Amino acid sequence: MTALSIFFALLFYAAMAVFVVGLVCKIIQYSRTPAPLKIPTTPAPVTQTGVVLRMASEVILFASLFKSSKWTWIFGWMFHLALLLAFFRHLRYAMTPDSMLWPLVNLKLIQAAGQYGAYVMLIGLLGLFVRRIFVDRVRYISAPSDYLMLILILTIAGSGTLMSFVAHTDIVQLKAFILGLIYFDWQTLPADGLVITHLGLVALLMFIFPISKLLHAPGMFFSPTRNQIDNPREKRHISAWGKAIDDAEAKMTVD
Amino acid sequence: MVFFCKYMHKLVTLAGVSLLLPLTSQAVDLMPVIPKAKGQQCVESTDKMRRNHMEYILHQRNDTLRKGIRTPKYSLKKCIECHNAPDKDNRVAHISSKQDHFCSSCHTYVAVKIDCFECHADKPKKTQYHPTSREGH
Numbered sequence: 001m002t003a004l005s006i007f008f009a010l011l012f013y014a015a016m017a018v019f020v021v022g023l024v025c026k027i028i029q030y031s032r033t034p035a036p037l038k039i040p041t042t043p044a045p046v047t048q049t050g051v052v053l054r055m056a057s058e059v060i061l062f063a064s065l066f067k068s069s070k071w072t073w074i075f076g077w078m079f080h081l082a083l084l085l086a087f088f089r090h091l092r093y094a095m096t097p098d099s100m101l102w103p104l105v106n107l108k109l110i111q112a113a114g115q116y117g118a119y120v121m122l123i124g125l126l127g128l129f130v131r132r133i134f135v136d137r138v139r140y141i142s143a144p145s146d147y148l149m150l151i152l153i154l155t156i157a158g159s160g161t162l163m164s165f166v167a168h169t170d171i172v173q174l175k176a177f178i179l180g181l182i183y184f185d186w187q188t189l190p191a192d193g194l195v196i197t198h199l200g201l202v203a204l205l206m207f208i209f210p211i212s213k214l215l216h217a218p219g220m221f222f223s224p225t226r227n228q229i230d231n232p233r234e235k236r237h238i239s240a241w242g243k244a245i246d247d248a249e250a251k252m253t254v255d
Numbered sequence: 256m257v258f259f260c261k262y263m264h265k266l267v268t269l270a271g272v273s274l275l276l277p278l279t280s281q282a283v284d285l286m287p288v289i290p291k292a293k294g295q296q297c298v299e300s301t302d303k304m305r306r307n308h309m310e311y312i313l314h315q316r317n318d319t320l321r322k323g324i325r326t327p328k329y330s331l332k333k334c335i336e337c338h339n340a341p342d343k344d345n346r347v348a349h350i351s352s353k354q355d356h357f358c359s360s361c362h363t364y365v366a367v368k369i370d371c372f373e374c375h376a377d378k379p380k381k382t383q384y385h386p387t388s389r390e391g392h
Binding site: 179 | 284285287302306309310353361365367
């Protein structure tokens with residue numbers, strides 16, 4: 001076992017802890033944030049099923065973004081779709097061939113789409129990056145973190161693409177390392193520059209995820225303009241703390 | 256991040272418990288069992304072969320097929336003769352056997368499909384498949 005392997009094993013346990021705990025904390029925080037007003041953006045669905053469908057169209061197709069900016073939509077959607085493909089392709093490193101999900105992971109379609117999805121991801125990210133630089137009103141509101149986040153993800157995607165198409169690593173040993181993390185039986189990490197860059201930056205991404213703009217992933221579901229049913233007349237909208245005040249006042253009038 | 260402070264003691268307990276997990280987790284074969292080759296020395300170092308064997312074979316294929324260049328160094332036939340050598344009964348493994356076939360042992364492990372053997376033989380000439388080595392038989 002090399003010192004590098006031990007360092008990366010510890011790094012990933014720390015990154016995973018921060019990622020999971022941070023994300024759970026944020027989701028708890030979002031779920032407790034009051035939404036005192038009924039503010040679904042109209043035209044809005046009038047039933048719960050409708051809200052689920054609306055949310056699905058936002059999450060899967062980025063419907064609002066499509067309506068507001070076609071260029072941002074095409075690049076953003078390309079990136080996120082490629083991210084999904086990359087996720088499925090990377091699953092092969094985290095499970096053994098006797099896993100229940102293996103037939104899915106092993107599909108040639110998943111592996112091939114995941115591999116060529118790399119280009120889709122890079123084009124999407126580059127498009128979003130160019131947008132920040134060349135669209136005046138977007139450049140005006142762009143903070144350093146906006147650029148840095150794009151550069152971080154671009155470097156992760158770039159190093160991964162290079163490993164897939166240009167300078168290969170020992171993926172059998174790499175998989176052993178990843179499985180070793182999962183089964184608490186540490187294995188050696190192949191010491192290639194690209195692997196170290198790729199994994200190191202992924203760990204960095206996990207560390208900063210819970211305090212970054214990437215929280216739009218869980219945050220999306222807590223957006224009151226999208227997750228509320230348009231029924232203000234049929235049903236009174238009242239938050240928990242509002243109800244407490246109501247009840248107290250009602251009690252006072254009775255007294 | 257107020258929640259961090261609020262639940263800190265619980266988190267510390269959780270972290271402590273998770274450190275004990277290695278004691279309870281069961282042993283799993285983390286590396287594939289790779290059948291041994293017949294020869295002593297490959298055409299390149301193990302490190303190079305593990306990373307780039309597909310490039311060598313692919314380039315060889317294009318050079319041989321399109322330009323007629325046939326060099327003995329990177330020859331799939333030679334790979335197979337050494338890595339899927341027959342046992343004393345002249346039996347060899349079938350490509351579908353992920354335990355016994357050299358190529359499949361790793362390729363199954365990392366979900367990489369190989370198309371070499373759609374055309375090429377996965378065994379040396381004049382050998383027989385081991386009767387149990389075909390998956391699903």
